Amino acid sequence: xxxxxxxxxxxxxxxxxxxxxxxxxxxxxxxxxxxxxxxxxxxxxxxxxxxxxxxxxxxxxxxxxxxxxxxxxxxxxxxxxxxxxxxxxxxxxxxxxxxxxxxxxxxxxxxxxxxxxxxxxxxxxxxxxxxxxxxxxxxxxxxxxxxxxxxxxxxxxxxxxxxxxxxxxxxxxxxxxxxxxxxxxxxxxxxxxxxxxxxxxxxx
Amino acid sequence: xxxxxxxxxxxxxxxxxxxxxxxxxxxxxxxxxxxxxxxxxxxxxxxxxxxxxxxxxxxxxxxxxxxxxxxxxxxxxxxxxxxxxxxxxxxxxxxxxxxxxxxxxxxxxxxxxxxxxxxxxxxxxxxxxxxxxxxxxxxxxxxxxxxxxxxxxxxxxxxxxxxxxxxxxxxxxxxxxxxxxxxxxxxxxxxxxxxxxxxxxxxx
Amino acid sequence: xxxxxxxxxxxxxxxxxxxxxxxxxxxxxxxxxxxxxxxxxxxxxxxxxxxxxxxxxxxxxxxxxxxxxxxxxxxxxxxxxxxxxxxxxxxxxxxxxxxxxxxxxxxxxxxxxxxxxxxxxxxxxxxxxxxxxxxxxxxxxxxxxxxxxxxxxxxxxxxxxxxxxxxxxxxxxxxxxxxxxxxxxxxxxxxxxxxxxxxxxxxx
Amino acid sequence: xxxxxxxxxxxxxxxxxxxxxxxxxxxxxxxxxxxxxxxxxxxxxxxxxxxxxxxxxxxxxxxxxxxxxxxxxxxxxxxxxxxxxxxxxxxxxxxxxxxxxxxxxxxxxxxxxxxxxxxxxxxxxxxxxxxxxxxxxxxxxxxxxxxxxxxxxxxxxxxxxxxxxxxxxxxxxxxxxxxxxxxxxxxxxxxxxxxxxxxxxxxx
DNA sequence: AATGAATGAGGGTTCATTCAT
DNA sequence: GATGAATGAACCCTCATTCAT
Numbered sequence: 001x002x003x004x005x006x007x008x009x010x011x012x013x014x015x016x017x018x019x020x021x022x023x024x025x026x027x028x029x030x031x032x033x034x035x036x037x038x039x040x041x042x043x044x045x046x047x048x049x050x051x052x053x054x055x056x057x058x059x060x061x062x063x064x065x066x067x068x069x070x071x072x073x074x075x076x077x078x079x080x081x082x083x084x085x086x087x088x089x090x091x092x093x094x095x096x097x098x099x100x101x102x103x104x105x106x107x108x109x110x111x112x113x114x115x116x117x118x119x120x121x122x123x124x125x126x127x128x129x130x131x132x133x134x135x136x137x138x139x140x141x142x143x144x145x146x147x148x149x150x151x152x153x154x155x156x157x158x159x160x161x162x163x164x165x166x167x168x169x170x171x172x173x174x175x176x177x178x179x180x181x182x183x184x185x186x187x188x189x190x191x192x193x194x195x196x197x198x199x200x201x202x203x204x
Numbered sequence: 205x206x207x208x209x210x211x212x213x214x215x216x217x218x219x220x221x222x223x224x225x226x227x228x229x230x231x232x233x234x235x236x237x238x239x240x241x242x243x244x245x246x247x248x249x250x251x252x253x254x255x256x257x258x259x260x261x262x263x264x265x266x267x268x269x270x271x272x273x274x275x276x277x278x279x280x281x282x283x284x285x286x287x288x289x290x291x292x293x294x295x296x297x298x299x300x301x302x303x304x305x306x307x308x309x310x311x312x313x314x315x316x317x318x319x320x321x322x323x324x325x326x327x328x329x330x331x332x333x334x335x336x337x338x339x340x341x342x343x344x345x346x347x348x349x350x351x352x353x354x355x356x357x358x359x360x361x362x363x364x365x366x367x368x369x370x371x372x373x374x375x376x377x378x379x380x381x382x383x384x385x386x387x388x389x390x391x392x393x394x395x396x397x398x399x400x401x402x403x404x405x406x407x408x
Numbered sequence: 409x410x411x412x413x414x415x416x417x418x419x420x421x422x423x424x425x426x427x428x429x430x431x432x433x434x435x436x437x438x439x440x441x442x443x444x445x446x447x448x449x450x451x452x453x454x455x456x457x458x459x460x461x462x463x464x465x466x467x468x469x470x471x472x473x474x475x476x477x478x479x480x481x482x483x484x485x486x487x488x489x490x491x492x493x494x495x496x497x498x499x500x501x502x503x504x505x506x507x508x509x510x511x512x513x514x515x516x517x518x519x520x521x522x523x524x525x526x527x528x529x530x531x532x533x534x535x536x537x538x539x540x541x542x543x544x545x546x547x548x549x550x551x552x553x554x555x556x557x558x559x560x561x562x563x564x565x566x567x568x569x570x571x572x573x574x575x576x577x578x579x580x581x582x583x584x585x586x587x588x589x590x591x592x593x594x595x596x597x598x599x600x601x602x603x604x605x606x607x608x609x610x611x612x
Numbered sequence: 613x614x615x616x617x618x619x620x621x622x623x624x625x626x627x628x629x630x631x632x633x634x635x636x637x638x639x640x641x642x643x644x645x646x647x648x649x650x651x652x653x654x655x656x657x658x659x660x661x662x663x664x665x666x667x668x669x670x671x672x673x674x675x676x677x678x679x680x681x682x683x684x685x686x687x688x689x690x691x692x693x694x695x696x697x698x699x700x701x702x703x704x705x706x707x708x709x710x711x712x713x714x715x716x717x718x719x720x721x722x723x724x725x726x727x728x729x730x731x732x733x734x735x736x737x738x739x740x741x742x743x744x745x746x747x748x749x750x751x752x753x754x755x756x757x758x759x760x761x762x763x764x765x766x767x768x769x770x771x772x773x774x775x776x777x778x779x780x781x782x783x784x785x786x787x788x789x790x791x792x793x794x795x796x797x798x799x800x801x802x803x804x805x806x807x808x809x810x811x812x813x814x815x816x
Numbered sequence: 817a818a819t820g821a822a823t824g825a826g827g828g829t830t831c832a833t834t835c836a837t
Numbered sequence: 838g839a840t841g842a843a844t845g846a847a848c849c850c851t852c853a854t855t856c857a858t
Contacts, residue, residue, distance in 0.1 A: 003821075003822090018308050019304050019305050019307065019308040019309075020305075021225050021305045021308065021309060022305075022308040022309065024847080024848060024849080025848080025849060025850080026847085026848070026849080034822075034823090035822065035823045035824060036823090036824080036849085036850080037822070037823055037824065037825090037850090037851080037852080038821070038822050038823070040849090040850065040851075041820085041821065041822070041823095042821090044850090045849070045850070046849080094304075097303070097304035098304050098305055099301070099364065099365065100223050100298075100301035100302050100305075100364065101223055101224075101225045101226075101302055101304075101305040103223065104222050104223040104225065104226040105223075105225060105226065117365065117367075121367075143386055143389075146382060146383045146386045147383075147386050147387070149367060149383055150358045150383045150384065150386060150387050153357070153358045153361035153362055153365060153367075153383070154354045154355075154357045154358040154361065156361045156364075156365060157357035157358065157360045157361035157364070158357050160303065160304065160360070160361070160364065161303065161321065161357060161360055163321075163325070163353060163357075178350060179350045179351075179353050179354045179357070180354065182347055182350045182351050182354055183351070183354050183387055185347075186390035186391070187390070207838080207839090228830080228831055228832075229831075229832060229833080230830095230831070230832085238839075238840090239839060239840045239841055240832090240833080240840090240841075241833095241834080241835080241839065241840055241841065241842095242838070242839045242840070242841095244832090244833065244834080245838065245839070246838090248833090249832065249833070250832075411842075411843090426716050427712050427713055427715065427716040427717075428713075429633050429713045429716065429717060430713075430716040430717065432826080432827055432828075433827075433828060433829080434826085434827070434828080442843075442844090443843065443844045443845060444828085444829080444844090444845080445829090445830080445831080445843070445844055445845065445846090446842070446843050446844070448828090448829065448830075449841085449842065449843070449844095450842090452829090453828070453829075454828080502712075505711070505712035506712050506713055507709070507772065507773065508631050508706075508709035508710055508713075508772065509631055509632075509633045509634075509710055509712075509713040511631065512630050512631040512633065512634040513631075513633060513634065525773065525775075529775075551794055551797075554790060554791045554794045555791075555794050555795070557775060557791055558766045558791045558792065558794060558795050559766075561765070561766045561769035561770055561773060561775075561791070562762045562763075562765045562766040562769065564769045564772075564773060565765035565766065565768045565769035565772070566765055568711065568712065568768070568769070568772065569711065569729065569765060569768060571729075571733070571761060571765075583758075586758060587758045587759075587761050587762045587765070588762065590755055590758045590759045590762055591759070591762050591795055593755075594798035594799070595798070615817080615818090636851080636852055636853075637852075637853060637854080638851090638852070638853085646818075646819090647818060647819045647820055648819090648820075648853090648854085649818065649819055649820065649821095649854095649855085649856080650817070650818045650819070650820095652853090652854065652855080653817065653818070654817090656854090657853065657854070658853075818858100819856105819857100819858080820856100820857100820858100821855105821856095821857095821858105822854100822855080822856085822857105823853105823854085823855075823856100824852100824853105824854100825851105825852095825853100826850105826851090826852095827849105827850085827851080827852105828848105828849090828850090828851105829847105829848085829849085829850105830846105830847090830848080830849100831845100831846095831847090831848105832844105832845105832846100833843100833844085833845100834842105834843080834844075835840105835841100835842095835843085835844100836840100836841100836842095836843105837839100837840080837841095837842105
């Protein structure tokens with residue numbers, strides 16, 4: 001694997017582990033066993049690394065976006081898709097968690113970041129559109145977009161705030177997906193479908 | 205107003221404006237027109253300021269928490285309450301936005317932070333409990349808690365990610381509250397109540 | 409003596425000795441026995457030190473400028489005045505020697521530098537004006553200004569290029585002053601005065 | 613043209629444009645479209661490039677020096693010769709402008725540099741000797757050498773300090789030559805010759 | 817001749833924090 | 838309560854230079 005790729009991979013791991021602010025360019029180089037000069041030969045600084053990671057994340061989401069029409073055929077497809085989506089987000093979670101810090105430390109990232117956010121919003125809106133095609137949600141388009149935003153925000157927040165820090169990443173992802181599906185539950189039920197495992201409702 | 209309070213107020217404003225990472229102890233002192241030594245006389249460092257802000261936020265949420273039983277009497281009470289809640293969150297938004305960066309820069313904040321998060325979770329769960337008391341939601345307690353978590357995450361994310369950066373703070377807050385209500389809409393409707401203004405549903 | 413003054417003094421000595429490019433902020437701090445942080449507390453960087461030195465030099469020249477009308481009463485006054493002038497230049501010689509390097513490393517100095525150069529030019533022109541008042545030089549004003557420029561350039565160059573590097577600073581200054589007077593010799597002679605010690609002319 | 617020559621040419625252009633200190637080995641290689649490794653194959657470093665440029669300049673001045681006896685036949689020959697001399701200096705102006713910075717950054721250049729300076733001094737002295745042969749200057753040899761030094765310094769300074777930065781290079785050269793001739797004017801006049809265009813003298 | 821990844825020392829700068837006054 | 842000079846560690850980055858290919 002080329003040095004450039006190794007830098008990106010290691011950076012992402014370190015950024016996810018300790019936050020982008022806590023990881024210096026030198027610590028990345030040290031973790032890789034390369035000299036700081038070499039790091040700067042491949043990327044002109046931390047900002048360029050982050051730009052590359054943002055682009056990678058954007059690309060991964062773009063691929064998901066393109067596959068939505070094909071993959072979301074029935075109500076059972078939403079949970080796996082949400083999981084794929086959350087998996088991408090989790091893989092690049094540092095980008096979402098440190099969003100605010102990055103905004104001020106690296107104004108140059110603003111455009112990449114807003115492009116990324118726009119794409120997520122599109123995915124969220126398309127998700128509800130597909131759901132509506134399967135069975136009318138009983139919402140105005142405006143309400144549907146609001147619901148899409150809430151869904152997206154809830155998903156983003158599940159990447160940022162770990163409610164069960166003790167559980168491992170995969171379990172957290174599955175729980176996040178379930179929580180998101182609960183938001184959609186009434187609409188899926190209205191479509192005569194309940195994708196979430198049935199439990200006894202209204203226990204005290 | 206005492207110097208201690210002025211430090212907290214100014215810090216919060218600066219932290220909200222430019223992020224906690226971008227604001228140094230010196231810049232707080234400069235903004236206040238006091239010497240760095242004086243700042244350190246009142247607070248042993250940036251971490252202590254943040255701890256104090258976390259405590260203030262926690263206190264404000266505690267007050268809201270205690271009033272819920274009294275204030276949430278009918279379905280029309282939920283929107284104002286959500287607004288109050290979001291207003292507190294918005295006032296201390298730097299704490300939520302820089303959560304990740306703070307976690308690593310100041311491990312000493314971890315306990316205060318998890319206490320804060322727990323309280324928000326309690327509020328969210330109590331919110332749905334009250335709703336359930338008004339009219340059964342048709343959810344198991346576990347599903348209800350998941351819904352509560354989604355609601356909370358959506359609220360937290362609306363503090364972290366500005367979807368409409370051009371609008372002013374108050375407008376953003378109202379939109380956030382509406383978005384959250386959309387999440388609850390099916391349950392409120394099931395209770396024979398629709399707190400959100402009626403629009404023509406299912407337009408193409 | 410205050411730290412600020414000590415920084416300026418030491419910087420000037422080091423800059424003169426080894427050139428502005430060869431002296432780092434750290435080496436100044438080390439030479440003074442202070443920490444780099446303290447250096448940056450007093451000056452935001454090397455550029456601010458240089459700006460302050462340029463201002464000091466400008467001030468010294470301004471003082472000389474103001475005294476010219478009073479001090480240049482007769483032909484015997486020119487040599488001492490030239491020596492004073494050269495002494496100031498020699499004291500700040502790093503500014504003239506590294507002029508080009510500074511121009512590119514610190515564009516912020518451009519304005520201070522051009523102001524300084526303008527003042528030197530004014531002094532040179534006033535010098536010839538006074539000489540002309542003592543005895544007509546037989547030059548058009550335009551020719552007189554050209555002569556003033558040549559005189560100034562010759563003086564500046566004597567600060568930049570050491571023709572006799574083995575001799576000590578004071579001797580070099582005196583020789584420089586003599587060289588400059590030789591340029592003026594024909595005009596002083598025409599005024600019936602020969603301020604330079606008489607030697608036997610036109611030896612083989 | 614061989615790579616070696618292209619390196620020298622491009623280096624000289626860049627050094628003249630932005631100063632020797634601001635131009636790194638890498639930037640020269642980039643400007644040439646070659647790899648840094650290739651640059652170091654031809655020259656062991658920036659110092660060797662500068663040594664080569666010093667040698668080129670020295671050679672050009674040597675050629676001028678040898679032609680002086682032949683070319684300086686009459687008083688009208690001095691201006692064109694001065695122009696040729698200044699043109700060489702202007703072509704290699706970075707060497708003179710950054711003299712001080714180079715001295716400390718590259719002590720290895722000291723010998724080449726002092727040889728160069730000595731040659732210029734010889735040329736300046738020979739110039740006055742030829743003038744004296746055309747018509748006695750009325751100066752002792754010592755005074756004549758001092759005048760030669762002043763002339764040389766004035767010429768060097770005109771390469772280092774741009775008094776009229778807005779005018780193009782050729783115009784600056786011509787003005788510099790005129791300024792130098794003004795220094796010689798009294799002696800040329802004394803020889804019954806005025807090489808500078810006559811203007812009305814002693815206007816107020 | 818030429819490439820380009822890699823090195824490592826060093827420079828400029830920031831900042832949380834201390835302490836004598 | 839308050840000042841402000843001082844500290845020192847750490848960070849980001851540049852650059853001359855080397856070397857395997």
